[in-house]
Amino acid sequence: MARTARKKPAKTSRKVKPVSVIALCATAGFFLGFGLGALMNNVLLITVLGLLAGSATGYYFDRKNNIPYTRRKP
Numbered sequence: 001m002a003r004t005a006r007k008k009p010a011k012t013s014r015k016v017k018p019v020s021v022i023a024l025c026a027t028a029g030f031f032l033g034f035g036l037g038a039l040m041n042n043v044l045l046i047t048v049l050g051l052l053a054g055s056a057t058g059y060y061f062d063r064k065n066n067i068p069y070t071r072r073k074p
Helices: 022-040 043-064
Strands: none
């Protein structure tokens, strides 16, 4: 038996594809806007503003993470 240490296999980094967060942010903005709108007695306007703010935030993060919104031709 050899007394040399066994070579450990090199760890391969797992490639995780970036995932779009625009749907999550838009949903959070909608519900936050709906809740704040009910408190402020102006549901429609505040809900739309929350939805727009959430969508803009999600779009910003997606652009930062290089998420394509179109299909790439093979």
